[in-house]
Amino acid sequence: MEKAYFIQELKKRLIEISNLSSVLALLSWDQNVNMPKKAVTSRAFAIAEINSLIHSRFLAIDKDNLLSDLKKEVDEKKIKGGDSVIISETWKSFTRAKKLPESFVRELAETTSRAHAVWVEAREKNDFNLFLPVLSKIVELKKKEATYAGYTDSPYDALLDAFEPDMISRQVENILRELKNFLIPFLKKIKNAKKKPDPALIKGFFPIEKQASFNEMVVKKIGFDLEAGRIDKTVHPFATTLHPLDVRITTRYAEDDVLYSLGSIIHEAGHGLYEQSLPVEYFGTPLGESISLGIHESQSRMWENLIGKSKNFWKYFYPKLQETFPIPFKKISLENFYQTINAVFPSPIRTEADEVTYNLHIILRFEIEKDLIEGKIETKDLPRIWKSKMKEYLGIENKDSASGVLQDVHWSEGLFGYFPTYTLGNLYASQFYATMKKEIPDINKKISSGDFQEIKEWLKKNIHIHGKFYTASSLTKKVTGEDLNSKYFIDYLKEKYTNLFGLEPR
Numbered sequence: 001m002e003k004a005y006f007i008q009e010l011k012k013r014l015i016e017i018s019n020l021s022s023v024l025a026l027l028s029w030d031q032n033v034n035m036p037k038k039a040v041t042s043r044a045f046a047i048a049e050i051n052s053l054i055h056s057r058f059l060a061i062d063k064d065n066l067l068s069d070l071k072k073e074v075d076e077k078k079i080k081g082g083d084s085v086i087i088s089e090t091w092k093s094f095t096r097a098k099k100l101p102e103s104f105v106r107e108l109a110e111t112t113s114r115a116h117a118v119w120v121e122a123r124e125k126n127d128f129n130l131f132l133p134v135l136s137k138i139v140e141l142k143k144k145e146a147t148y149a150g151y152t153d154s155p156y157d158a159l160l161d162a163f164e165p166d167m168i169s170r171q172v173e174n175i176l177r178e179l180k181n182f183l184i185p186f187l188k189k190i191k192n193a194k195k196k197p198d199p200a201l202i203k204g205f206f207p208i209e210k211q212a213s214f215n216e217m218v219v220k221k222i223g224f225d226l227e228a229g230r231i232d233k234t235v236h237p238f239a240t241t242l243h244p245l246d247v248r249i250t251t252r253y254a255e256d257d258v259l260y261s262l263g264s265i266i267h268e269a270g271h272g273l274y275e276q277s278l279p280v281e282y283f284g285t286p287l288g289e290s291i292s293l294g295i296h297e298s299q300s301r302m303w304e305n306l307i308g309k310s311k312n313f314w315k316y317f318y319p320k321l322q323e324t325f326p327i328p329f330k331k332i333s334l335e336n337f338y339q340t341i342n343a344v345f346p347s348p349i350r351t352e353a354d355e356v357t358y359n360l361h362i363i364l365r366f367e368i369e370k371d372l373i374e375g376k377i378e379t380k381d382l383p384r385i386w387k388s389k390m391k392e393y394l395g396i397e398n399k400d401s402a403s404g405v406l407q408d409v410h411w412s413e414g415l416f417g418y419f420p421t422y423t424l425g426n427l428y429a430s431q432f433y434a435t436m437k438k439e440i441p442d443i444n445k446k447i448s449s450g451d452f453q454e455i456k457e458w459l460k461k462n463i464h465i466h467g468k469f470y471t472a473s474s475l476t477k478k479v480t481g482e483d484l485n486s487k488y489f490i491d492y493l494k495e496k497y498t499n500l501f502g503l504e505p506r
């Protein structure tokens with residue numbers, strides 16, 4: 001009786017914090033979607049206020065030893081199952097938060113908020129030296145954070161743990177090395193292929209309202225519930241969740257390129273489907289939360305790439321696209337369209353990269369940030385290292401900092417250990433998808449007839465509904481029978497692009 005009461009009390013505290021987090025999410029969503037320009041400063045104060053309220057509420061969660069007493073019972077196996085996961089996961093975040101002194105947290109927040117403005121200016125002026133001092137400061141702070149948080153092998157592990165719990169850098173390094181060894185020669189083969197799709201083929205004039213209603217039709221069809229979510233326009237697309245019954249996804253538009261917006265909205269809808277399928281009854285607790293950034297990204301990339309850039313997907317949607325935009329699509333065959341949307345062109349910019357080159361951008365960033373945190377390289381050498389890796393991996397001469405080392409916002413925000421989750425997402429996605437294909441034998445027929453119900457249900461049943469009940473590695477093993485590896489993604493690329501570009505099979 002007593003024990004049940006204490007667990008109830010813990011859940012109550014967690015739900016209070018989550019309700020505050022919903023307010024925070026709404027403020028940030030509004031900031032990116034609706035907010036008038038002059039509200040920048042007042043909104044920043046409002047956000048900082050709620051943020052610190054959440055932080056102090058969370059640190060007070062164990063004020064009467066409620067959490068530590070429950071954790072003891074879990075350790076003694078007196079509490080098991082879902083409740084033990086709620087307690088252990090909360091304990092984990094609580095102890096990590098406690099390890100960081102308040103003065104440190106404040107210094108990091110101040111430094112990164114200043115760094116953001118400096119980064120924007122440095123990128124505009126194409127001047128890395130402008131960004132260098134504050135970047136060096138952030139790297140020092142992140143090294144400090146790793147020391148506070150603790151690690152056994154590499155300080156990078158402590159940072160990675162915040163985004164991809166239970167994964168250590170040596171594992172990531174091994175998986176990514178395998179992938180790199182495949183990708184570099186594979187990309188050379190594609191460059192030498194005879195077939196060369198022309199991206200200009202599918203350019204045209206596509207009024208934004210028409211694009212928006214096409215997007216909405218696609219997103220609804222794959223199962224995103226618009227009565228429990230919204231689609232809006234923004235500059236940098238994102239998905240955010242106030243509650244599983246209130247999930248906001250966003251996209252941006254280019255009038256000459258219909259795929260620019262559609263690709264990003266399918267991606268965000270993949271994130272949104274995960275959030276909408278989390279169990280409502282566990283809202284606020286770890287059982288109502290996604291597992292990790294890598295697993296989250298696997299959902300968006302599965303819909304965006306494995307499904308959304310497949311021939312079967314477009315067998316269903318292409319006639320609808322042709323009807324909506326007869327110019328230019330009426331004159332382009334499905335086959336040509338399919339080849340063009342899957343064109344492979346190394347670009348210096350990560351966010352413009354295709355499925356083949358994308359992960360080389362990530363591997364480059366992962367190697368650099370790991371070496372920085374481990375003290376093997378210095379921030380002042382970044383432009384030179386960036387250039388040489390760009391040349392080696394993608395065959396690109398990187399001309400300036402703006403399209404090189406300064407292109408991403410992440411490091412200015414102190415996000416070290418975040419980049420690899422993008423590639424891990426691709427790997428999880430293809431490994432899950434390979435299992436799904438076996439378990440839904442007529443999956444291609446279903447996709448080409450616009451029937452996504454079973455896919456959505458499969459993802460919900462196998463991944464979404466569990467919240468954090470399983471770790472990323474135990475879930476992967478449970479669903480696919482194997483640990484995460486690069487084989488499924490490599491096989492997927494080989495099969496798809498060998499057919500697409502008539503490469504010599506090896």
Ligand code: ZN
Pocket residue numbers: 267271297300
């Ligand atoms: Zn994403």
